[in-house]
Structures are given as structure tokens and as C-alpha cells.
Amino acid sequence: MSNTPLRRHRGYVAVLGLSALLTAPAMAEDAAGNDKAIALGRGLFAREWVVGDARSHGGDGLGPVYNERSCAGCHHLGGPGGAATADKNIDILSPAGDASSNGGFFYAFSMNFGGEGFDYRISNNAPNTRPKPVDVAALVRLHPGFREASSVVLHRYGPDADYRSWREQVPGPHGTVALRVTQRNPTPLFGIGLIDGIPDEAIEAAARRRLPAASAVKGRVSRLADGRVGRFGWKAQTATLREFVLSAAAGELGLEVPGRRQAADPRVPPIAAPGLDLNEDECTALTAYVASLPPPRVLPPGDMKQERTLKAGATTFRAIGCAHCHVPKLGKVDGLYSDLLLHDMSPLLADTGFYGVFTASDPAPAPKRGPNGKPAGANVQEWRTPPLWGLRDSYPYMHDGRAETIEQAIAFHGGEGAGAAQRYAQLSARERQQVEEFLLSLAAPKQP
Ligand code: HEC
Numbered sequence: 001m002s003n004t005p006l007r008r009h010r011g012y013v014a015v016l017g018l019s020a021l022l023t024a025p026a027m028a029e030d031a032a033g034n035d036k037a038i039a040l041g042r043g044l045f046a047r048e049w050v051v052g053d054a055r056s057h058g059g060d061g062l063g064p065v066y067n068e069r070s071c072a073g074c075h076h077l078g079g080p081g082g083a084a085t086a087d088k089n090i091d092i093l094s095p096a097g098d099a100s101s102n103g104g105f106f107y108a109f110s111m112n113f114g115g116e117g118f119d120y121r122i123s124n125n126a127p128n129t130r131p132k133p134v135d136v137a138a139l140v141r142l143h144p145g146f147r148e149a150s151s152v153v154l155h156r157y158g159p160d161a162d163y164r165s166w167r168e169q170v171p172g173p174h175g176t177v178a179l180r181v182t183q184r185n186p187t188p189l190f191g192i193g194l195i196d197g198i199p200d201e202a203i204e205a206a207a208r209r210r211l212p213a214a215s216a217v218k219g220r221v222s223r224l225a226d227g228r229v230g231r232f233g234w235k236a237q238t239a240t241l242r243e244f245v246l247s248a249a250a251g252e253l254g255l256e257v258p259g260r261r262q263a264a265d266p267r268v269p270p271i272a273a274p275g276l277d278l279n280e281d282e283c284t285a286l287t288a289y290v291a292s293l294p295p296p297r298v299l300p301p302g303d304m305k306q307e308r309t310l311k312a313g314a315t316t317f318r319a320i321g322c323a324h325c326h327v328p329k330l331g332k333v334d335g336l337y338s339d340l341l342l343h344d345m346s347p348l349l350a351d352t353g354f355y356g357v358f359t360a361s362d363p364a365p366a367p368k369r370g371p372n373g374k375p376a377g378a379n380v381q382e383w384r385t386p387p388l389w390g391l392r393d394s395y396p397y398m399h400d401g402r403a404e405t406i407e408q409a410i411a412f413h414g415g416e417g418a419g420a421a422q423r424y425a426q427l428s429a430r431e432r433q434q435v436e437e438f439l440l441s442l443a444a445p446k447q448p
């Protein structure tokens with residue numbers, strides 16, 4: 001295997017430029033400042049927020065709506081910063097095919113932007129059916145977030161006892177429209193600072209690769225409305241780590257932060273937060289801490305027999321085409337197993353494209369078209385190749401945690417991933433087990 005722990009460790013030092021390598025006094029001072037920020041950020045990541053929290057800066061603390069009380073509440077498997085089991089999934093509310101549909105998940109939106117407001121259509125993706133216009137006004141009466149986005153986060157907790165019963169009656173048929181809930185499983189954050197440091201050019205170069213032996217595998221860069229390259233999140237919907245951290249604070253915990261409004265109660269006219277919950281320095285510290293989370297490690301084989309098994313598994317992983325998308329090394333980041341590109345995974349894995357969070361900001365900017373004239377970001381069938389490093393400690397698998405095992409996760413690969421999944425299914429039981437053992441050697445980092 002090419003990623004022995006030692007090589008990966010060296011890569012880490014080289015990329016991060018740890019303080020040991022800094023010589024000039026100014027740089028040493030910077031490093032000390034960064035260590036301080038990381039220590040502050042570690043506390044903020046673990047902090048259990050309360051409503052009306054006295055530690056905020058004139059804000060209202062946790063909520064009014066929220067999904068958890070702390071970052072660590074959802075990012076903890078294998079240590080602080082890890083993934084979470086499906087009970088921590090976030091719920092996303094979207095219009096369903098029609099009031100009677102309760103079957104598969106076959107819909108797509110074509111959005112018309114420009115002018116006032118927002119209009120979209122719904123389709124079950126079946127051939128020869130016309131996308132139907134959606135009664136947006138009816139949707140907005142159910143959840144005002146639909147004014148700005150075709151899918152919105154349905155928060156788990158609200159400010160009063162009635163929130164729960166309101167929340168329970170939202171999914172399902174409502175006259176002319178129907179709503180359904182789909183989910184996103186928390187991702188692990190280990191090594192995410194290294195992902196933040198991968199140059200756009202490396203991602204763009206991955207998209208230009210031609211794979212004559214696997215022409216079905218394409219992969220495209222997630223272009224955001226402003227032209228930047230998206231790389232974070234299941235849909236590669238966010239360009240930088242800092243932006244994701246701010247959005248998570250505002251969206252998951254209901255914290256007012258610089259540049260992001262806290263998630264608002266969808267049942268009442270939104271009231272602006274009285275002040276900030278996290279200030280600029282704290283957001284910088286939280287980001288610095290998340291960026292400092294060590295990258296996952298590769299568990300060394302216990303004996304020579306296992307060493308052969310792991311080597312054979314890694315070889316098969318490449319031979320059957322898994323590595324076309326789960327690219328072992330991207331930019332300088334070795335052992336990532338992702339191209340950070342969007343791949344069409346077929347209607348089997350289809351779910352919402354963009355989703356929004358309802359806030360008190362007056363008209364939040366609707367997602368715009370990208371520079372190529374197409375809607376920005378991923379479509380419903382596209383997903384970012386998830387990095388497989390740390391896989392051992394990030395179960396369950398896939399965007400909504402629908403796969404309990406690696407074998408199931410592979411079986412769910414459709415579309416561009418179908419060929420590799422079929423080749424996997426045709427392997428002997430022994431070869432499949434070798435691939436699985438290889439993937440299970442990719443583990444969360446040891447943390448102090
Ligand atoms: C309720 C659970 C929950 C809480 C609380 C939570 N997250 Fe997350 N986190 C998620 C989910 C789900 C995703 C994937 C979302 C997506 O891609 O649509 C995610 C993704 C992320 C990502 C992007 C990771 C990647 O692989 O690209 C970052 C960074 C992140 N969270 C940071 C934080 C921080 C910082 C906090 C605290 C302010 C936090 N999260 C709180 C559930 C949570």
C-alpha cells in the first residue's frame with residue numbers, strides 16, 4: 001500500500017507547516033496565536049449551548065430552532081470531529097411528486113429564476129412525463145422557507161411544546177401539495193483542513209481526466225452560483241471550510257454569527273436575533289479547530305497474512321474501478337480516496353439538490369444560475385464522491401446513512417458507479433472480503 005502511516009504523517013507536516021517548521025519570530029508568534037485559537041475553538045466545538053445562553057454576545061443562544069445543542073453532539077464517532085449514527089441525521093423537507101405518491105424517490109426540479117420570487121416544477125423523472133408546476137403559495141403556507149429554496153431543513157427542536165406537534169404534521173399530503181422528508185447523515189471532519197487546502201486546479205484536473213476503460217464514469221466540478229468550486233458537503237455545495245462552519249453554527253444550532261442569520265421559527269413571522277451568539281474571533285477559532293483535526297490514519301496490519309490481505313484488497317479496489325472516483329491521492333493529500341467531484345448516481349440515490357435554512361433575513365438570495373447558465377451546484381441525482389479515509393469509524397454509510405455495511409453501500413451505487421458495483425458483485429467471496437478489510441483499515445485518527 002502506498003499510504004503507510006509514516007508517509008501520510010510527513011504529508012501532513014508539509015502541508016500544514018506546523019510550528020516546529022517555523023523559524024522567523026513573527027511566524028512563531030502566528031503559530032502561538034493559532035494554537036490559542038485552536039484551544040478556544042475546541043471548547044466551542046464541544047460547548048453545549050442553552051437557550052438564552054449567557055456566553056453569547058447579546059444573542060439568544062441556542063435556537064429558536066435547532067438540531068442539536070453542540071457541534072460534537074453530531075460529530076463524535078471515533079472522537080471529537082467524527083461522524084454520527086443515523087439518529088443524528090438532519091431532516092430536509094421537499095415537495096413530493098404529488099399528493100398520492102409514496103413510492104420511490106423520483107423527482108427533479110427545473111427552476112426558473114429571475115424576476116420576483118421563485119417558481120419550480122416537479123417530475124418523477126419517468127420518460128414522457130411533463131414536469132408539473134408546483135403550487136408555491138401552498139408550499140409557503142406550510143413552511144415559509146419554500147419562498148427561497150425548493151428544499152428546507154426541518155429542525156428537530158423548537159422553542160415551545162407546540163413545535164413538536166407542528167413538526168409532526170408537516171410531512172404528507174396537504175391539499176394540492178405533498179411534502180416528504182429525506183435526510184443527511186453527519187460527515188466526519190477529520191483531515192478537513194487538508195481538503196480545504198487542495199487547490200481548485202487539482203479538482204478541475206480530476207474532472208478533465210478521460211477514462212477510456214470506464215467511459216460511464218464522468219464526474220464534474222460543482223460550480224457555485226458565483227463561479228467558485230464547491231467541495232464540502234454531500235453535494236459539494238460549499239466552497240470553503242469557514243463558510244461551512246458558519247452555516248453549521250447558524251443552521252444546526254440556531255446561533256447568530258457574523259454573515260449568517262440563525263435559523264428561524266417557521267411558524268411565526270421571523271424576528272431578527274437581538275445580537276451575536278458567536279463573534280468574529282470565536283468563528284475564526286472554531287474554524288481553526290476544525291481545520292486542525294488530524295487526518296484519518298491507516299491501521300497497520302497485525303501480521304503478514306493480514307498485510308497480504310490488505311494489499312490484495314487495495315489492488316482489487318483499483319482494478320474494478322473504485323479508484324476512478326475514490327481517487328487515492330488528490331493534490332498533495334494522500335489517502336483521501338475522493339476526487340471531490342459530482343457524479344450522477346441514478347434515481348436510486350436521488351434526493352434534493354440545494355437545500356436552504358429559513359432565517360429572519362429579508363429576502364435571502366435565491367440560488368442563482370451558475371456561469372454556464374445551468375442551475376448552480378448538484379442536481380438531485382448527483383453526489384460528491386465521499387472521501388473514504390476514516391471509513392471504519394463513519395458508519396452508517398451513504399448520504400442518509402441507508403447502508404449499515406460497506407457491502408450494502410457498494411450495492412447502492414447506481415449510475416456512474418454501477419459498473420464498479422457490478423464488478424464488485426462478481427468478485428469471489430474472498431476477494432470481496434479483501435476489499436472490505438482494506439476499507440476497514442481506513443480509520444479515524446488517534447487523538448490526544
Ligand atoms: C444535527 C447534527 C449536526 C450538528 C449539530 C452539526 N453538524 Fe456538521 N454536519 C451535519 C450533517 C448532516 C452534515 C452533512 C450536510 C450536507 O452535506 O448536506 C454536516 C457537515 C459538516 C461539515 C462539512 C463536512 C464535509 O464533509 O464536507 C462541516 C465542516 C461541519 N459539518 C461542521 C460543523 C460544525 C463546526 C458544527 C457546530 C457549529 C456542526 N457541524 C454541527 C450534521 C451536524
Ligand code: HEC
Binds near residue numbers: 413420
Ligand atoms: C462513479 C463514481 C464512483 C465509483 C466508481 C465508486 N463510488 Fe463509491 N461513492 C460514490 C458516491 C458519489 C458516493 C456517495 C453516494 C451517496 O451518498 O448517495 C459513494 C459512496 C461510497 C461509500 C460510502 C461512503 C460513506 O462515507 O458513506 C463507500 C464505502 C464506497 N462508495 C465504496 C466504493 C467502492 C468499494 C467502489 C468500487 C466497487 C466504489 N465506491 C465505486 C462514487 C463512486
